[in-house]
Amino acid sequence: MTDTDATRPDPADDATPGFVTATRAFYDAIAEDYADLFRTEITGKPLDRAVFAGFTELVGHGGRVADLGCGPGRVTAHLASLGLEVVLGLDLSESMLAIARRENPGLRFERGSMLDLDLPGESLDGVVSWYSSIHTPVDELPRLFREFHRVLAPGGHLLIGFQIGDEPRRHENPWGHEVTLDFQRRRPEPVQELLVAAGFTPVARIVRAPAPNESTEQAMLILRKPAREEQS
């Protein structure tokens, strides 16, 4: 990974899948409004904080973690505050990254797609995908989960959060911006099955009731890449 993404090619070239281009355009348009809405959200979500705390203990104090699909960096900052070594926050959206850098000048944020990480294999102790897989079509999830598995060291942990449901929710013209995007909702069990198929071992499958600002149950899965001696 280069020190600055200014030298990196624009990820939205001709080979970029349409869903990636659409996701990036959506979050570029809404970044400031999204950041304002969610900036302090974690303080009102004690169970989510408990999951981050448990994840931190599993990874180990000082463990190397990446926040993939970091948006404005609020979770990245929270992970750092818990004592993890946050190697980077990564996102498609340059507008999200501008906010993340502005609000967290001590942390490193890079542009890129988590489907194709510019990170060496086995270089991380933890990967967090907090509501960032929700724009990836289901047939692309195996590729995404193999990429998470590749960059984790044996014994490393993955935390993935997402909304539970069976149908996507379409967000049209949020805050008056002329963009539209589908937010996938999924059942935790099939997502876990895909993660197991990618090589992960389940550690926790947490479902919590919707908070007042949510319309559906929320899933948080923690999985572990088997230690070398556990791998066949």
Ligand SMILES: C[S@@+](CC[C@H](N)C(=O)[O-])C[C@H]1O[C@@H](n2cnc3c(N)ncnc32)[C@H](O)[C@@H]1O
């Ligand atoms: C709902 S937001 C969540 C942001 C952040 N994790 C949070 O909790 O505030 C989804 C984020 O994932 C990012 N994202 C979606 N697909 C991505 C991909 N393939 N690679 C990198 N970022 C992605 C979007 O750009 C967006 O910033």
